[in-house]
Amino acid sequence: MALLEITNLTVEFATAHGSLRAVDRVSLSLDAGDIVAIVGESGSGKSVAMLALMGLLPWTATITADRMSFDGKDLLTMNPKQRRAIIGKDISMIFQEPMTSLNPCFNVEYQISEVLAQHFGGKRRSYKPRVIELLKKVGIPAPETRLKAYPHQLSGGMSQRVMIAMMIACEPKLLIADEPTTALDVTIQAQILELLVELQKANGMALVLITHDMAVVAETADRVVVQYAGQQVEQRSVIELFNNPRHPYTEALLSALPEYAKEKTLNAIPGVVPGQLDRPVGCLFNPRCEYAQDLCRQQPPQKSEGVLCHYPLPLKAGSNSHTEVIL
Amino acid sequence: MFKFFFKRLLVLVPVFFGVTLVAFGFIRALPGDPIEVLAGERGVSPERHAELMAQLGLDKPLWQQYLSYVGDVLQGDLGTSLITNRPVAEEFFELFPATAELAICAMLFAIIIGIPAGIVAAVKRGTLVDQGIMSLSLAGYSMPIFWWGLLLIILFSNTLNLTPVSGRLSFLFEVEPVTGFMLIDSLLSDEKGAFKSALHHLVLPTIVLGTIPLAVIARQTRSAMLEVLSEDYVRTAKAKGLSPLRVISVHALRNAMITVVTVIGLQVAVLLAGAILTETIFSWPGIGKWIIFSVFSRDYYAVQGGLLLIAACVMVVNLIVDLLYGLINPRIVH
Structure with a gap:
């Protein structure tokens, strides 16, 4: 049994402009x-x-989850x-x-x-x-x-x-x-x-x-969870992730590292994380994604192979360029 | 700590001279002089007036009068009342315990209710409880003391017949003044029921005098707590698994008290000013009534001495507040 099990944790804040979903169906399992x-x-x-796991969020937060247990104890009903x-x-x-x-x-x-x-x-x-x-x-x-x-x-x-x-x-x-x-x-x-x-x-x-x-x-x-606008977009081992990022956001994050800058300017990701009022339709990352297609702008993606993307980047064979630079 | 104390003490020196100057100037700026007031409507001939003024030493130039006054004060002599012919200090300290008793009770009343009310309002921020407490405190703050006193007298003394209207003790009792504090003296005396009577007499004046400080303390505690409750270290305290009571009353309150203690210190001055009105309403035989009487009779030395001693009380309280400050907030002394 895992030490910590979180399934579909969602946190919403009540604000003056309605509710803000700060965490959207996040899952995490830890040994x-x-x-x-x-x-x-x-x-x-x-x-x-x-903070939701710790129970340290202010009273304006609403926390829901399918499962949130620690060491066999259910944190939700406690x-x-x-x-x-x-x-x-x-x-x-x-x-x-x-x-x-x-x-x-x-x-x-x-x-x-x-x-x-x-x-x-x-x-x-x-x-x-x-x-x-x-x-x-x-x-x-x-x-x-x-x-x-x-x-x-x-x-x-x-x-x-x-x-x-x-x-x-x-x-x-x-x-x-x-x-x-x-x-x-x-x-x-x-x-x-x-x-x-x-x-x-x-x-x-x-x-x-x-x-x-x-x-x-x-x-x-050992393991990395990449989160974007409250959603987990990719979760995998650190070596795999650096070798072969599957989500365009992960790739963009990695190429924003100063080590990868080939010219004088850094490879920044254009735009900012969407807030409460400017949430895009479809995939939340689509306005900033260089690979975005029509489907990305219309439908939110489903998670497949641990990646929340309509068109995950292809699996590379044998390349480990990212890890070499970092490690 | 000693250095800190000494520094604070040094600051009081210029304040002391400032107070003597203001007290001296203020009473002389009022039209009329003690002789005219004493003579009343009959009036007094200019020759006789000049003669009497010379006798009192009030014919000399002002700066000479001031210097000789300050010289006397530095030697511990506050002068003699022009009306009663008794030393000002003696009169003051005879009446002071009555005012001190009232002021201490009023302050305790304000602190004991005000701080918890402020904490509750902060913790229940935005709820009906918070709004209720804050509305009440605004009402209390805006209430003119004399009107509030009269309202309470009408309700508790006239209608409900619960409390006496005036004085410190019922005429049925005679209590030997030992400390001058009626609550203590009545306990020391053999008279049965004297303590209860003294307590009954204190209730309304305490409430009336304590209302404004109570309102101010409640509001200040609330805003200080609100600020502190959103601090990172309060989150840390919660992350330690401490109970909400401990988080609020130890981790948050200790920090909030830094501002609240300052406010309490400042309220002491407000309290002594309010005491003058309250004592008048309830015929409380304290320095408030005495100083009003002295002003009306242009009793120069009594007014100067009284104001100086009241100012000294405020200074001592503020000194204590400064020291408390150092105890609460380690960043100050260290």
Whole structure:
């Protein structure tokens, strides 16, 4: 049995202009120890889908799914209290902005020991040795001296390490990292990713990495989900995906990487992800797709071979040009 | 922390001189002088007037009067009342506990109801509960104190006969003033029922005086909470699996309190100003009534001293607020 099973997850937000479908029939299945990357542009519903899983969406969101289960427990029928017993313990999540994700009014020790006391009971103070151990684990030098530090005294990279320490404190079975390196310096980005993968291996936890950085995907993930405008357009192993993208959007994303720029300008994808009011008829990607045909503009495609496209790109034999450049 | 405290203390020095200057100037800017007021409608001959003014030292140039006043104040002498001939400080501190008791009760009333009301409104944003709380608070904020006081007297004292109309204690009791706080003194005394009577007398003035601060605190708490509840760290707190109560009352409220505490500090000044009206409505024997009387009788030293001491109270409260601020918000002290 898979650790996490999501089938046809849909998230809709009630807005002043009617309902907005931010996530559209997304499915994901994860086993213990898997590393899955979810990629896509801003606004493609990557974070929203994972926040829905965590139960962290605001009350304006309506979440529906055929199935959403974790470790054999049905998340859909669970009451909030039962879900809170899992959140932060077995499933935890780290966020994009480490500087604002820590509470400015509490010190590092308080914030980390709080989650331990919440899930394992006992006094916060009794977890001090464990907090030091965790800080050491995430690579914070001289952790004893950092216990009483407040978030404003920490750098971005340091804050993200504290966040990670906090979220792996209860040794979760699944860690969701929502663009964990976007707000950080390039040199720190690599360190944080390395740390996440290291922890993933050491604890044997599953890792979902939300990112829009294809290089990060190539370096860390086993499997990739490509999301566009709330829909999953392609889902496959990382080597297959880089070797032979089947969806035109995936291909466009890959060729937008600076490594592939043959001329002075980058191969950007024209246009933006459609919003609530400018959803195209047919395939959602058709206005930006260079292969779009009449059928694409009239009918939404069905998923076949893991690709949501009327005319998936052909399977290539033996070519691995993309992976060579990246890896 | 000590350095922080000392810095705050230094800021008070210019404020102190500013207050003496304003108090000194304000009462002299009013037409009439103590002698004219004392003489009343009979009037007083110009020669006699000049003689009496000279006796009081009020014939000297203003700057001389001011300097000698500030000199006295710096030595701890606030002067002597021109009407009662008693030291101003003595009169003030005799009446101050009554005002302090009322102000403290009103502030507690405002905080104990205002903060939870603001939190509930923020958490239930957009619902009927939120709209109800916010409408009530707007009404409370806009209500003129004297009218609100009269309405409450009509309802609770006249119609329902639940509370007394005026004073601090029923005439049936005689309580030895030990602390000057009637609630404490009545408890210390042997008189049975005195505490209950003191409490009954406090209810209406507390509500009247506390209404505006209550409304302001509720609104400020709501907006501070709304802002804080959408912060990333609140999402983090939820992601830790903490209960909604803990997320709101520990993670969100602590941050929201930074603005709310400031507002509470500012409301203390509003409260002391409101005390003057409230004390007049309920015949509450506090400094509010006393200072009004002093202004009407042009009792220069009483008004100057009273205003200075009230300003000192506000300054002390704001100093405490600044210190609290440092305790709540680690970014300030560190």
